[in-house]
Amino acid sequence: MNSRDVEAAAKRLQGNIHNVKVTSSKTFSAMSGCDLFLKCENRQKTGSFKVRGAFNKLARLKEEGSTRPVIASSAGNHAQGVALAATRMGIKSVVCMPDGAPIMKVENTKNLGAEVCLVPGTYDDAHDKAVELQEETGMTFIHPYDDEQVIAGQGTIGLEILDQLPDVDAVIVPVGGGGLISGVAFAIKSLKPDVKVYGVQAEGAPSMYRSLHEHKYQTLSAVSTFADGIQVKTPGELTYKLCEEYVDDIVTVTEDETAAAILSLMENQKLVAEGAGAVPVAAALFHKLPIEGKKVVCLVSGGNIDVNILNRVITRGLVMSGRKANLTIALEDKPGQLQQVADIVSRCGSNVVSVLHDGSDPNMPISSCFLKLTLETRDNAQIEQIRQELTKAGFQLVAERV
Numbered sequence: 048m049n050s051r052d053v054e055a056a057a058k059r060l061q062g063n064i065h066n067v068k069v070t071s072s073k074t075f076s077a078m079s080g081c082d083l084f085l086k087c088e089n090r091q092k093t094g095s096f097k098v099r100g101a102f103n104k105l106a107r108l109k110e111e112g113s114t115r116p117v118i119a120s121s122a123g124n125h126a127q128g129v130a131l132a133a134t135r136m137g138i139k140s141v142v143c144m145p146d147g148a149p150i151m152k153v154e155n156t157k158n159l160g161a162e163v164c165l166v167p168g169t170y171d172d173a174h175d176k177a178v179e180l181q182e183e184t185g186m187t188f189i190h191p192y193d194d195e196q197v198i199a200g201q202g203t204i205g206l207e208i209l210d211q212l213p214d215v216d217a218v219i220v221p222v223g224g225g226g227l228i229s230g231v232a233f234a235i236k237s238l239k240p241d242v243k244v245y246g247v248q249a250e251g252a253p254s255m256y257r258s259l260h261e262h263k264y265q266t267l268s269a270v271s272t273f274a275d276g277i278q279v280k281t282p283g284e285l286t287y288k289l290c291e292e293y294v295d296d297i298v299t300v301t302e303d304e305t306a307a308a309i310l311s312l313m314e315n316q317k318l319v320a321e322g323a324g325a326v327p328v329a330a331a332l333f334h335k336l337p338i339e340g341k342k343v344v345c346l347v348s349g350g351n352i353d354v355n356i357l358n359r360v361i362t363r364g365l366v367m368s369g370r371k372a373n374l375t376i377a378l379e380d381k382p383g384q385l386q387q388v389a390d391i392v393s394r395c396g397s398n399v400v401s402v403l404h405d406g407s408d409p410n411m412p413i414s415s416c417f418l419k420l421t422l423e424t425r426d427n428a429q430i431e432q433i434r435q436e437l438t439k440a441g442f443q444l445v446a447e448r449v
Contacts, residue, residue: 089350101128103200123152134160149353192226193283205234223277225286232293274322310364369427
């Protein structure tokens with residue numbers, strides 16, 4: 048692969064994708080200690096950057112005279128990109144997806160014209176099934192990340208970042224199989240080698256992180272993260288080599304940090320990001336990288352998050368940021384106790400959103416009960432204030448849980 052591949056991809060994509068601009072964020076800049084910008088590919092067609100690589104690959108195949116049906120494997124975003132590109136070009140498409148893929152992504156892929164085959168397990172199992180069907184049928188396999196033309200398509204983001212923010216110091220990119228960061232890093236380093244390119248993976252799916260840090264290409268035995276777009280056991284062989292050469296470092300973030308980033312993007316930027324799209328912001332906000340005082344772009348790669356997952360993520364994010372607290376208090380079951388607790392919570396400026404009076408625990412005296420409260424709070428300092436005031440008043444805090 049060379050720089051001409053990325054330039055050719057940019058020409059193919061003109062008029063076929065949205066021109067997503069880099070935008071600044073004063074709020075995130077203050078929170079992260081750097082001059083932070085966002086490249087919002089969640090506003091891209093199909094809600095993800097993946098349409099770039101898929102469209103470029105299919106366009107290149109059509110230029111070469113191939114109109115055979117195509118098959119792909121995907122956790123959802125590549126599926127939609129392939130479906131859209133194939134339908135526009137009049138090509139039949141089949142996509143193998145893990146059966147745990149968000150319902151929204153599955154339905155959108157069908158609506159865009161692809162035939163969907165749900166496969167039990169993770170993305171890697173869907174990939175194996177797609178390869179099996181490709182061998183049986185002779186369809187053209189469109190790899191989601193380990194393909195030069197797909198990588199070149201994703202690399203067009205790097206060209207756009209340099210065009211829109213020429214004095215950028217660093218770019219932070221989510222990493223699953225490595226197609227996005229390979230393309231972005233290759234494009235940026237080919238033109239401006241001094242710009243740092245950092246990757247971010249979920250703590251529960253660190254396949255590229257381990258491969259690079261241990262200097263050994265490897266497959267993980269299992270992965271676990273709600274960020275389904277980067278839930279990959281095995282990175283690409285080609286992407287691994289490109290990352291080794293062009294990526295400066297890869298870090299990991301926890302599920303709670305990712306949830307907090309999603310919530311912060313919603314509240315402060317009015318943006319909906321999926322887990323994979325939020326991990327670069329999480330890395331910046333939780334100071335995982337040496338970017339203080341630098342001009343930094345976080346690549347928000349997609350926004351296709353299932354509504355049910357989003358609900359859970361918001362709850363977790365509220366807890367992480369100190370905006371919600373669950374307290375369990377051991378009480379003597381007598382008049383006035385609940386009123387006293389409510390007065391303390393009110394004086395501290397918090398709001399009670401739910402109350403559960405539980406006298407059924409066999410480990411409690413018959414004359415006692417558990418009072419379980421869910422509170423809306425400002426921050427962790429306020430939660431600690433409430434805990435201290437309750438303790439000072441003689442109440443026993445049994446647990447504080449998510």
